Amino acid sequence: MKAVVCSEGVLEVADVPAPEPGAGQAVIDVRRCGICGSDLHARVHCDELAELAVATGYDGFMRSDQRVVLGHEFCGEIVDYGRGCRKRWRPGTRVVALPILRGGRQPQLTGLSEAAPGGYAEQVLVQESMTFPIPNGLSDELAALTEPMAVAWHAVRASRIGRKQTAFVIGCGPIGLAVISMLKAAGVHTVVASENSPRRRELAARCGADAVVDPAVEQPWTAGPRGSRIDGVTDILNLGFDAMEKLRRIPNLPWWYLFRMTHTLGLDPAGPVVFECVGVPGMIEQIVTAAPPRARVIVVGVCMQTDHFRPAMAINKELDLRSVFGYDPGEFRDTLHMIAEGRVDPTPLITGTVGLDGVADAFTELASPEQHAKILIDPTA
Template sequence: MRAAVVASGGQYEIAEVADPSPGPGELLVRVTACGFCGSDLKARAAMPVGTIMGHEFGGEVVGLGPDTEGWLAGTQVAVLPALSCGQCEWCASGHVIHCAKVRLVGLGGTGGGFAELAVVTAAAAFPLTPRIDPVHSALVEPFAVGLHTARTGRIEAGDDVLVVGAGTVGLTTIAWARARGARRITAVDPAASRRSAAESFGATDVLTTVEETQASGYDVVAECAGKAGLLDAFVTAVRPRGRIVLAGVTIDATSFQSWAALMKEVSIGFAVYYTPEEFRTVIAAFTSGLIDPAPLLAKRVELGQVNEAFDDLAQVAASGKILVQP
């Protein structure tokens, strides 16, 4: 099969590699589409040469390993890119990312969706309904991130919500805040194109900088930009007994004045990945029309355009999801 593999210098090259083969409890998936994620941009330099990245993908089941009764070739699926043991307490609770034996698909644990074929466990594959465009299988994962962020921040009907960063995580969080009945959703992003996208996803107000936010004006603050050094501003913006959820990925250290958060009795949480139940909820929302995934899709590229797509992703003003269709 053809795959985009990590080469020296953090670039990608198209190579012919052996077709993967499904083992017990595994499915062989022909990739329909795979999204480019900001975390891929940050992680690719650390990936060993030869790694097949890509963790936001879905496709058609074309091969069945042993012990996959009930599965049929031809089924369209979205893939939860964390292959866990299925037996520990974390797996039983649905928090599969915390399984001690988890393998991260497309991030070094096993081959991802920047290829024609991928092997995943049956437990990590979620059938799509006929009403869902197969290409939108790659959008289930980013909307699951937004749902997990909204749930971690306990966004409820009537809340005033501040979303900092209107990239993919911010836009999907806005969509879920709207679906959950938030009264006011304020999006902050320096890029005009992203502010416009935020409005189309349900933001009622848009701002350029965090400094423009209303002091003690929000029940929930969701950090979706991966920028360190903003916690003090979030504590200022959130109401007493409000919630701050950090969902952006950053490796930079940060600090804040804890006394201010103490006096407000602010709750500060973190959100990463998602649960199988959240994947099912996203698929149900796509099917019912509660969430329309189509506006998130900005561009489709071929496998040979992976390097150019990452260059586009690195642009600060980039808005929407780029998908590769192997």
């Protein structure tokens, strides 16, 4: 079959062996596959990523001297099954799947491992247990966005954001746009997006951002609603003074129980939730320095270089830093149905479609934020 092979940073269309499904696996004809920012990173930084993966317990990540078929955001049609499958769906059924395979007890990341060729190809292997039929006649284009939208949905869920809290999305590349869409799907009232690129600011507004700012002109923190916003450490200290002055007016009140209850129920004064979706050195330090006290910072962007920030700044502000990666099968399934039911519309993310022979040029074009957000591959084009 035809596939796009990456080796030593070079992308080329080549003839490769058609996949043979192993135990519990199915083979599908790829109908669409998205080009992910992770693919752009892996093309040039795969050896660094591989060393990082080894340090975290996974030794199957692609290396630059290997011949790897990228692509982990795909949808397709069932073709055939391997042994031990329940054969849940007839051939021709359109499906999406988590991009992960397992032979025995050894998992492999589809599209990011030589042992699990990805969706930049006419066919790809999926694990039957990790596969889901596409509901409601959802288009191939939108179905293929299940995977990146699931990454965003996981980030939103991990943030534990309340509907009345303000969300700040820093960086409006594909993952930032997906986070904006999922925040609005979750019912968050106010989403402020910050992005240098005029094109991506336009896409952020289309994805539902309530305010979009150019950080060269205005800081995002000033664009959110004021209300009872905590702007500085002084505000937190004054909250303590105000509370104690009121509570001490009530004779014999065990006021300390109220503090304990407030903490147990999660009713402490809270700042906004900040989603870092840029992934370049210096961004975490910028956010830690500028974000309001008691903010929760969700690190979604993948920074490939060593970075530095001042822990004392985060400590003084009582910032909560959380890092997120991937999703679980339930979040993946729920994302698919949210898209199919119209609860979230990722259409603004799609800015182009190419065939296999257009992938190399697409990688070049994706380097410019003014041209594209998400380019899909149609292997039949």
